Amino acid sequence: MxxxxxxxxxxxxxxxxxxxxxxxxxxxxxxxxxxxxxxxxxxxxxxxxxxxxxxxxxxxxxxxxxxxxxxxxxxxxxxxxxxxxxxLQVGSITIGTMPEMSSEAVAAWSGSFTRLHPDIRIDLSEFASAADLCDEVLTGHCELGFTTFPVPTDNLDSVELGVQRLLLVMPPGTDPVDAREPLELARLEGVPLVTSSSALRENDIVATVLRRESVVPRISAQVPNRHAQMTLVLNGAASAFLPLRMATAAHRSGAVVAETRPEICTPFGIVHRPGSLNPAAKSFVIQSHADLAHWNALIAGHRADGASLLHAALLADDELNADRRTASDAERRTASDAERRTASDAERRTASEETIANA
Structure with a gap:
């Protein structure tokens, strides 16, 4: 039949x-x-x-x-x-993010997806607030939105990814802190801080936590974005609260980084319009979730061995970078072997054709 x-x-x-x-x-x-x-x-x-x-x-x-x-x-x-x-072979995904969710983090989570689907273009835009981001997703201008929670609407579906930790990043040359002991926020009275004028929700969260510790923050500078925050920190102008991923980058550039007590953190994830996502966007969500879970698992493993949060994140990044280099080397070897086989086949065909021509 x-x-x-x-x-x-x-x-x-x-x-x-x-x-x-x-x-x-x-x-x-x-x-x-x-x-x-x-x-x-x-x-x-x-x-x-x-x-x-x-x-x-x-x-x-x-x-x-x-x-x-x-x-x-x-x-x-x-x-x-x-x-x-x-x-999934062609097309694009429009993604929105907000100042509290740095574009670097979203780009890092999309790395595996881009390597698996190199012909899918990722269009990434940043919006001033969670409300603006949600409006863009609701109107269809963005298929996915990376945001901290809660969001100001019940009309979107959400996928929780985890919790974003903020660490205190201080200028190079600051007296070293004991990585085994969090820095008490009560000690920040009078410490100059630089904030991002676009990260309003995050600024409110930081200010609320500091008030609970009876600390009046001394804002010495307000800049447009996280890049400017980190630049001022690295140039010795002030300290800043930055997400873990940016804190590791600042540490590698010489900044002094400390965990704090109490912790400052915000839940984050992805929002999208109700209903099923297109295959590319669905695959992106799955891949982002898997990459972040893998990174967190590596960090948890190192912390279980006694590493501080910062040191564990640095080790996790080193492992992931080593894995990517190994994968890239394997891909290059595979491509090189395929080219050699193609060249060898071409040489054999040419030799065979010459033999027939001379017969």
Whole structure:
């Protein structure tokens, strides 16, 4: 039997006769009748009681009904999966983020996706607030939005990714801190701080935590973005609260980084419009979740061995970078081997053609 015969069989059952089934499938009635008879010959069973022009399922036909439906459902599911696979080969994903969710972090999480799907373009934009970001996602200008929670709308679906930790990043040359002991926020009275004028939600969170510790923050500078914050810190102008990923980069540039007590952190994740995502966006969410979970697992492993949060993050980054270099080297070797095989095949074909020509 073939798929077309099963489709004819189900159409006759569901539309109550050959004529209406043929009209629904846009085929000739004679072709449909012939397909049903061929199916019965192959099964060596009659599937219908024939009374005049009417076809009524007999017991054998009743037995075939559910298996036939399952076969066609499975076929449609396979076609959907393959269609999704084709859509993952080309196209683009529009992603929004906000100042509290630095673009560097989103870019880091999208690295694996880009390597797996190099022909998918990622269009990344930053918006001033969670409200602006959610508006862009609701209107369809962005398929995905990376944001801290909560968000100011109930009209979006959300995927929680984790908690963003803020560490205190101090200028190079600051008296070293004991990495094993968090820095008490109460000691920050009078310490100059630089804030980002665009990270309003984060500024409110920091200010609230400091007030609880009876600390009046001394804001010595307010700059447009995180890059400017880190630049002022590295130039010795002030300290700043920065996410863990940026704190590790600042540490590698000479900054002094400290965990704080109490911790300052915010939950974060992805928002999107209700309903199913397109295959590329869905794959991006899955890959981002997996990459972040892997990074967190590496950090947790090093912390279990006694490393501080900063040191554990540095070790995790080193491991991930080493894995990427190993993967890149393997890809280059595979490509080089393929080129050599292609060249060798071409040389053999040329030699064979010359032999035939000289014969």
């Amino acid at each position: 073939d798929i077309r015969q099963l489709e004819y069989f189900l159409a006759v059952v569901e539309h109550g006769g050959v004529n209406r089934a043929a009209q629904h499938l846009h085929v000739a009635q004679a072709s449909l009748s012939q397909g049903i008879r061929q199916l019965e010959r192959e099964l060596k069973l009659s599937l219908f009681h024939r009374t005049g022009r009417n076809l009524v399922l007999n017991p054998a036909g009743q037995l075939l009904l559910e298996p036939a439906r399952k076969v066609l459902d499975d076929l449609l599911a396979a076609q959907d999966i393959m269609r999704g696979a084709r859509e």
